[in-house]
Amino acid sequence: MHDHAPTGIRGASNRRLLATSLALTSVVMVVQIVGxxxxxxxxxxxxxxHMFTDSAALVIALVASTVAARPANDxxxxGYQRAEVFGALVNGAILIVLSVWVAVEAVVRLLHAGTVEVAGGAMLVVAAxxxxxxxxAMWLLSAAQRRSINVRGAYLEVMGDxxxxxxxxxxxxxILTTGWTPADAIASLFIAAMIVPRAIGLLREVVSVLGESVPRGMHVQTIREHIxxxxxxxxVHDVHVWQLTRGAPVFSAHVVIDDEALRTGxxxxxxxxxxxxxAQHFDVEHSTFQLEPAGHADHDAHD
Known part of the structure; x- marks a missing residue:
């Protein structure tokens, strides 16, 4: 006995938002490299x-979102909704690598402070x-990131940028007001330190989904009480709650109903x-229930 309602996380609107954000990020990345x-x-x-990795991450997110839109088959x-989770996993790994590279380069600059000239004016214009x-880009992705772990990964990277x-x-x-060029390296270290917690948080969520943990904010005992x-x-017994990806929780349970309900159909x-x-109280659109007469659970345990 099943309910197979669509989850609504695989729409073309997400892909359009990702494509638009990719175009913005790519243009600004080129401007920053020149700057x-x-x-x-x-x-x-x-x-x-960071913009370069964001562009790569948005490409991954776009491809994963397209793959996730493919229908289920035998x-x-x-379906392919887990493709979004794997895309988010790659995003998290990219962020970790990036933070290490930035930190190392910043320390090298600090150790050789005063040997590098920095043009604060050009730096200010490009950063603005x-x-x-x-x-x-954040505004474009703000709504979609609440429904898709993959879009959330892209959103977090843009927020970091x-x-x-x-x-x-x-x-x-x-630098413009004091001429103190080490401020440039310190800003780089700040960027590296800012990246790490976001990357760890994203990877923890990926592990939670792949480990089929109960989605954050959902409690099995509360669901049991509602049932x-x-x-x-x-x-009610044999209750299981997990998620295919962010915004796509799945539920199954065995429910014992009384004899009168069985007799009267x-x-x-x-x-x-x-x-x-x-669906109403827990936003679970895919639920599976096995309805059983009293005593059936004892029979299952005996077998």
């Missing part, structure tokens, strides 16, 4: 490198362009109530 070459700013180059009965573009651009702007102002309030239900009504309860 870093002209100004000699490591922070700007680090932000450009080989993959849940990056800040505006990242703000626009926005904060990174702000740090570069502050460093540029310091037990349904008229005709005596007991109310099992279909009870099933409809149960599926409605899961």
């Amino acid at each position: 870093a070459a002209l100004s000699g700013s490591l922070a700007l180059l680090a932000d450009a490198a 080989r993959r009965t849940f 362009i990056g800040l505006g573009a990242n703000a626009l 926005l904060i990174g651009s702000a740090a570069v702007i502050i460093a540029a102002i310091v 037990l309030t349904t008229p005709g239900v005596q007991d 109310r099992s279909g009504e009870i099933l409809t109530r149960l599926q409605g309860c899961l």
Whole structure:
């Protein structure tokens, strides 16, 4: 007995948003690379490198979203929604590698402070362009990232870029007003330190999904209590809750119904109530219930 409603996370709108964000990120990345070459700013180059990984991550997200939109078949009965999770896994790995590279380069710059000239004016202009573009990309992805772990990975990277651009702007102002060039390397270290927690958080969520843990914010005991309030239900056991990807929880349970409900043919009504309860209160659109008469669970345990 199943309910196979679509999850709504695989729409073409997500792909359009990702494509638009990719175009913005790619253009700003090129501008930052040119700006870093002209100004000699490591922070700007680090932000450009982050933009490069963001572009790669958005390409991965776009491909994964397209793959995830493919329908289910006899080989993959849940479809390809897990492709989004694997895309997010790659995104997280890219962020970790990036943070290590930026940190090493920043330390080298600090050890050789005063040997590198940094043009604060060019640095400031390019960073301001990056800040505006990242703000626009974040706004475009803000709604979709709540429903898709893959889009959330892209959103977090763009958010990191926005904060990174702000740090570069502050460093540029310091250099322009005081001439203290180590501010550039310090901004680079800040960008590296900012990347790590986001990467770890994203990877933890990926592990949670792949490990089929109960989705964050959902509690099995609360769901069990809701089911037990349904008229005709005596007991519930073998409850399982997991998610295919962010926004796509899956539920299954064995539900014991009373003999009167079986005699009067109310099992279909009870099933409809149960599926409605899961959809309304817990946003579970794919639920599977096995309705059983009293004593059936004891029979299963004996077998």
